[in-house]
Amino acid sequence: MHSRSSTREDELELERQLVVRAQAKDREALGELLGRYGPGLYRSVLLPRLGSEAAAKDALADTYAKVVERIDRFTWQNVGFYPWLRTLALRVAIDQLRARKRMLVWDADDVERSLDADAGGDGGTDQSLSEHQDRAAARAKVTHAMGTIHPRYARAIQLRILEERPREEVATLLEVTPATFDVLLHRAIAALKKALASAKESEDTP
Template sequence: MVASVTAQRPDLEAERRLCERAAQGDRVALGQLLRTHGPVLYRSVLLPRLGSEAVAQDALAETYARVVEKFGQFQWQNCGIYPWLRVIALRIALDMLRARKRETLFEPDDLQREIDASEAEPSGRADVELCEQRDLAEARTRVEVALGRLNPRYASAIRLRVLEERPREEVARELGVTVATFDVVLHRAMTALKKALGAGVVPGAVSEQGASREAM
């Protein structure tokens, strides 16, 4: 879910010139900036937090649209443009999480705190590769490690329904339960995962037999 994408470190002087041209209405320059940073935004910012490739792709498109709309507000700093793009992408992800009616891996409050922390960071030179590694490491720690330590039944329910977005009926059949029982399993699985993510630790796995009793 959170495969790494290695981004070349930007030439900040060249990037600054592109930003100046984009601010003057040069769409080619703006497109080059988005092509440079878009893959990293998708893989390390949007996909880990939204969990779905389709939703993350929609979020990236919305991020591009927001950048075009707001670029006149961007002010160059020595950290380059990536931190500004990253906050926009986080805000788009936050809006999408708030709008979704079904289970999500991250709560909107989680992203709001992350946005607040990002905006409070000092504006020194940013290393895009280090930012990406930090985002991916956090996502792996908060989701993949958590899923790996949850009861396998719970982890399967989350992976199939939330990450892969497969229909409830299909996932219930694969788990060998009724749809009503699957809804209970998924609810309890999400509760366990969110509790672990919120606490920053992962609880020990429960037995399959115990999970089955809980789901009945």
Template sequence: MASEAATAVELDEEQRLVEEAQRGNLDAMRPLLERYAPPLYGTVILPRLGDAATAEEVLRDTLATAVEKINRFTWQGKTIYPWLRQIAINKVYDVHRASKRSRRLADAMAQELPSETDPDASPDAQMMAEEERTLHRARIDEALAGLNERYRTAIQLRLVEELSREECARRLEVTVGTFDVLLHRAVRAFRKKFGDNPGDES
């Protein structure tokens, strides 16, 4: 890879810039970040995410983290690129983990929505219902994002992680009865935001 095949002169320059940044002149990082941003984006981040907007956000986060943690980097006579690459990969993994958690939560809440199709309906009707549920995913995500943290936690523990009511209550430091009320209100708040029961009060 061209980004790793640095000449001796380029390595000397990199070392100088890194050491200067580690002494407190963070502007010295700019030439390095400008040099390695394109390969980080094009060969590391975007191929692993597939979405340009998300990849650009991860790239910005990667570069910001590199500047913030430059003092943790130890010069070993090699280009800084592998270190930057590992930061980028870690950021990509974070995005994937967050996406999976969000999807599990959305899936759990989708199950809480009342079914509009009879279980004995024709295959075509059931397929249409499934397509409709798929279209609702974006609205589900939006509704979940609008819940307060306590409601989201109650839903996460009980419906996603499928913990017992007793364990959910213990983690939230409330009684089981209080947790039951909290979960009921959380689901009701979700449905209200989703638009299922617009006249319902939470």
């Protein structure tokens, strides 16, 4: 146990040194920090909430830009760099969700709650545990919401929004014209919104 604790302390110290170098405009150190946590941030924080690879990649790029802009404001608290990075990513996700007009898996309020929950703790969320919780929460939300709407609606959302397949391809798979598919997708999103709203009301009811 002591050895494991010492190893963690050593890792934190090495990371702290990387942060110090990054704050001194050392691009190599900053690149190492982002390379260490970026893939997990994309896979477990951004992609589940934003619902598409393109949106998640844009959000990751925006997160990196904010890190470059704000790294000098970061204060080391001996819990690692990841919690701060994750908070930035969540805020980027909130901004992106609010700017979008179509309904995806998570909405801005959902991500706000994630951020508020983090703020209520000590900020020391372990990366692997945090990623596991993020994936589990996203998976549960998707499974529940998609399972409560008409299967055809769920398939339309899965193919067009979550998998981002071309409109014409999805219309062909569903054996409808592109124009008819547009109507179908609109109704599917409305059904999903209603299902999510009902689930949220249930969660908020004491």
